Amino acid sequence: MLLSADWRRQAMKIEIPETPSRLIAKLYEFGYKAYVVGGCVRDTVMGREPHDYDICTSARPEEIMRVFRDYHVIPTGLKHGTVTVVSNHEPYEITTFRIDGSYSDNRRPDYVEFTADIEKDLSRRDFTMNAMAYSPVEGIADPFGGADDIKNGIIRSVGNPDARFGEDALRILRAWRFACQLGFELEDKTKKSTYRNMKLIRNVSAERIRDELWRMLDYPRRFSVCILQRNPDIIRTAAGCEERALYHPSALTGAENCCKTVRMALMLGYNLGMNAEEADNTMRRLKFDNGTRRCVTELVGNIETELIPDSYSIKCVLNKMGEAQCRRLLQLGKITGKCENPEKTEALLNRITGENQCCRTSELKINGRDLIEAGIKPGKELGDILNRLLDMVMRKELENDRDELLKEVKHDTNQ
DSSP: OOOOOHHHHHHTTTTOOHHHHHHHHHHTTOOEEEEEETTTHHHHHTTTSOOEEEEEEEEEEHHHHTTTTTTTTEEEEEETTEEEEETTTEEEEEEEEEEEEEEETTTOOEEEESSHHHHHHHHHHGGGSOOOOEEEEEEEEEETTTHHHHTEEEOBBBOHHHHHHHTTTTTHHHHHHHHHHHHHHOOOOHHHHHTTTTTGGGGGGHHHHHHHHHHTTTTTHHHHIIIIITTTHHHHHHTTTTTOOOOTTTTGOTTTTTOHHHHHIIIIIIIIIOHHHHHHHHHHHHHHHHHHHHHHHHHHHTTTBOOOOHHHHHHHHOOOOOOHHHHHHHHHHHTTBSSOOOHHHHHHHHHHHHHOOOOOOGGGSSSSSHHTTTTTTHHHHHHHHHHHHHHHTTTTSSOHHHHHHHHHHHHHOOO
């Protein structure tokens, strides 16, 4: 995504919403410098609406708390210089300018040093586009050319990329996620560094890896082109399956209208060739929630299921998986080629569900109690009879009518 020719003028006229603007003004009132920083500046320069506003300041944490003593203040992370100020029921993180110490675990600094220099604070950030700050008093602080990189659609590390990725290995995945999200290209040195340092991803917590992967799937076409087709080792390393072959790398380009669980099933089961157990283990390792994990695993386990425009076949899938999963499997089948005639199959599925046609024993007009009253002994036979009746109803050999069903039971059992 490239900016229009007047990007520089737009960048110099950043408008900050009233609340963060007021918080910044209050810090200046007390003699401290303050800026909005990072993603909100990047998004504004790009003409996008920021989701939140982080503030950085020359004030130390105890000074921030003193400035905002009349506000609800939360000492979020005093050790790292962060205080949360609540204004108009909205939390705003205000962080002291700082320099990070060494990163012995490739995840977080062992210590931080506070500074009064905004440029030193910006020098510790990941990418040039995120290393910009803006103050209504001072204007733009962009010491590393972030605005120019945005203009040119470039993701570039601040300073030495090996050092940045060594500090926090999640930045490797963030670089590629930004490439998917923004349609930008990684600058050559930055790209090569992601490969040199890829094994450091193993030091990142499973939750953080999961979140980046899940966000990448918001952009299936770019994810397919940028990562699966050009840089597949990134996804194999993140998923913890470096030795796996990659299949059908362009498949996700057709998944823009699919939900993210389908995209995840497509990636694990179709691109990486996992079976249901392997997909389940991968998602457990990445600490996905149980609902998402079960949904994706079931889809992967049925990825070879052929959906055909046949009423009985569709009802069998509905019986096995339910309507929501059946529709997801249909989405999956459209991409993998396992759906013989997607339009006709979907139309038939819509008719079956729209007419509430019977697909489960619970939808039969009789139940186990009725069978017992008809003289069937409690036990496994009850379930077998209900399943047989359901099969006949789904095949349209029998109406789902109480009297008809009971008549069939009596005929079958010679009662």
